[in-house]
Amino acid sequence: MTDASQATLPSFTLPSFTLNGEPRPLASAMTVADLLATLGLDGRKVAVERNEAIVPRSTYATTRLEPGDSLEIVHFIGGG
Amino acid sequence: MDQAITSDADDLWTVAGRSFRSRLVVGTGKYKDLEETAAAIEASGAEMVTVAVRRVNLSDPKAPMLQDYVDPKKYTYLPNTAGCHTAREAVRTLRLAREAGGWNLVKLEVLGPPPHLYPDMPGTFEAAEALIKDGFEVMVYCADDPLAAHRLEAMGCVAIMPLGAPIGSGLGIQNPAMLSLIIEQSKVPVLVDAGVGTASDAAIGMELGCTAVLLNSAIAHARNPILMARAMKAAVEAGRLAWRAGRMPRRMGADPSSPLGGLIR
Numbered sequence: 259m260t261d262a263s264q265a266t267l268p269s270f271t272l273p274s275f276t277l278n279g280e281p282r283p284l285a286s287a288m289t290v291a292d293l294l295a296t297l298g299l300d301g302r303k304v305a306v307e308r309n310e311a312i313v314p315r316s317t318y319a320t321t322r323l324e325p326g327d328s329l330e331i332v333h334f335i336g337g338g
Numbered sequence: 339m340d341q342a343i344t345s346d347a348d349d350l351w352t353v354a355g356r357s358f359r360s361r362l363v364v365g366t367g368k369y370k371d372l373e374e375t376a377a378a379i380e381a382s383g384a385e386m387v388t389v390a391v392r393r394v395n396l397s398d399p400k401a402p403m404l405q406d407y408v409d410p411k412k413y414t415y416l417p418n419t420a421g422c423h424t425a426r427e428a429v430r431t432l433r434l435a436r437e438a439g440g441w442n443l444v445k446l447e448v449l450g451p452p453p454h455l456y457p458d459m460p461g462t463f464e465a466a467e468a469l470i471k472d473g474f475e476v477m478v479y480c481a482d483d484p485l486a487a488h489r490l491e492a493m494g495c496v497a498i499m500p501l502g503a504p505i506g507s508g509l510g511i512q513n514p515a516m517l518s519l520i521i522e523q524s525k526v527p528v529l530v531d532a533g534v535g536t537a538s539d540a541a542i543g544m545e546l547g548c549t550a551v552l553l554n555s556a557i558a559h560a561r562n563p564i565l566m567a568r569a570m571k572a573a574v575e576a577g578r579l580a581w582r583a584g585r586m587p588r589r590m591g592a593d594p595s596s597p598l599g600g601l602i603r
Contacts, residue, residue, distance in 0.1 A: 277396065278393040278394070278396060279393075280396075297394075297396060297399050298399040298400060299394060299399050303403055303405055303438070304394055304438060305391075305434040305435070305437035305438035306437075307430070307433075307434055310430065312433050312434065312436075312437050313437075314437065315437065330393065330434070331393065331394045331396075332391050332392060332393055332394060332434050332438065333391075333392070333394050333403060333404075333438060334389040334390070334391060334403070334404050334405065334415065334417065334435070334438060334439065335366075335367075335389065335390050335391075335392045335403075335404055336365070336366035336367040336368070336369060336372075336375055336389065336390065336404055337365060337366060337367040337388060337389050337390025337391075337418055337420050337554075338365030338366075338367045338368065338388055338390075338418070338420065338505070338506070338553075338554030338555065338558075
């Protein structure tokens with residue numbers, strides 16, 4: 259890559275967030291509830307963490323995702 | 339004292355205000371599939387099961403979930419921190435577990451590196467302190483160290499769970515003397531957690547006076563997990579009965595069981 263192409267990159271980055279370690283584009287005005295619905299996940303069976311803070315289930319519909327957010331969505335699996 | 343219990347119906351154990359009849363706590367990992375998990379747990383008679391907290395598989399959101407097979411209304415879920423090697427990871431994991439499940443009773447384990455995964459006690463103390471402060475009821479996996487066990491109890495842990503041998507090793511209870519010391523000094527339940535390989539190991543743990551036994555691999559990695567689940571249920575019951583009965587004293591010499599009088603000459 260040349261110096262010239264590197265210089266043009268940052269100005270065109272689309273808004274994105276990180277979900278379970280993977281970058282994703284961020285549609286405008288998306289809440290945690292919207293995200294769970296888009297993913298097809300049952301909100302009663304998962305827990306959500308945003309920027310290392312728990313998102314209480316009661317606030318899914320009002321918690322808006324911001325560019326650069328880091329989200330974790332977890333559930334219970336078999337373990338000893 | 340437990341030994342005064344004469345009726346099986348009264349022989350319950352209590353942790354964090356919840357009472358249980360089964361003294362076998364089982365893990366839900368390492369099974370072939372969720373059907374086998376459910377069948378083995380049913381056969382074990384366990385009322386409390388450990389579960390792990392992991393990222394949802396976003397590529398398959400409709401995949402069957404553990405709750406669909408092991409009903410959290412029927413079994414007390416005990417979320418663990420398996421795979422956590424620092425206090426920070428463990429606390430973060432259990433905060434998520436509390437949100438996912440809605441309960442405070444958890445199994446804390448902060449582990450050292452492979453190949454032994456030995457309990458990291460400084461990390462365990464740090465995590466236990468943070469969790470208790472945050473309102474959790476902590477059942478704690480720990481070293482078979484009476485000082486560490488005492489310190490965890492004094493901090494407010496609701497159950498002390500020393501290992502019998504490394505996690506998943508199936509080596510059996512390698513430390514009966516240290517376990518006995520911990521059992522003797524503890525006012526909260528003591529569970530042997532890790533190391534049980536087969537039914538006799540579970541019975542030994544109960545005969546030593548453990549409140550209950552926690553195991554996973556011994557059932558899940560048996561050739562027939564359902565049969566081993568039944569074996570573990572019977573072994574824990576037998577070991578508990580033997581402890582309540584009080585074993586005979588050991589002696590170095592023979593003591594004939596048949597009368598010496600009336601022998602023909």
